[in-house]
Amino acid sequence: MKKMLPVMMLSAMTALWSAPSMADDTGGIASLRGLDDLAQPRPADEMKKYPKDRAPLERDYLHQPPLIPHTIRGYEISLSANKCLSCHSWKNYKKYGATKISLTHFETRDGQTLSDVSPRRYFCNQCHAPQADARPLVDNKFQPVEALKPE
Template identity: 65%
Template sequence: MKRFVLAVMAVAVTFTGFVHSEDAQAPIRGIGGVESLRGASELETTRPADALKRFPRDQGTIDSDYVYQPPLVPHTIRNYEVSLNVNKCLSCHSWKNAKEMGATKISVTHYQTREGQVLSDVSPRRYFCLQCHVPQADAKPLVENEFQRVDALQ
């Protein structure tokens, strides 16, 4: 039964890919390929890696585009480890080290539980900084974007 289901799924995927390639404006020819926002590439060839994104140096605080936006990181985070045991961000941004390092202190909200209880260390739900805070790179957008900042922040 499993083989039958797998065979049906394989036929369906093949047929879907065939129909899609027939309908596409610029079909991918050859031994099959993948088309994504970064362009088309053959399955059996390795596409060259994109150039590393450039991060402007010393750009200071980056303005927010909407209310409650987590602050953007104004520097590269290459080789920063943020894991269960280590958080490189806290070596500069913790309340203990921020003044000495000349970095922005993390918000007091990062020391609170969901119920509002204040902790002596960063809350586990706020420990993985890179889930919300991202570096702002000088990179070309993958898709057109007509986003407008909130009027109050302009």
């Protein structure tokens, strides 16, 4: 026990001495914030501008989840409610002129078809995102799949 105390003290002093220098080292990793200091909070970005409700957006690759062509601000998507299903469910989609959810949203990972939306597909914004009118964060040279390009 007497030998352990000096070792523990030395370890603690080394950790305290090296912590400040390690905290300042970013390892050369660049940030999408540019040259802003990552340790300092910065003002929030301007709110994104979402277009009014419109026709579904074109897809760029096979099996791409459709983009949401309207804002979802204020939509509750939680364990107790899913606002998306009020328009996009098989029961209501015609009434609201919305796209109905795919049959795949009713399948379990084992391929069993359920009578209601599968829990793994219930939280829509895990895959689907609203399309905002915003500048790209990084340079993008992506080209859509040839088969999906408009003629």
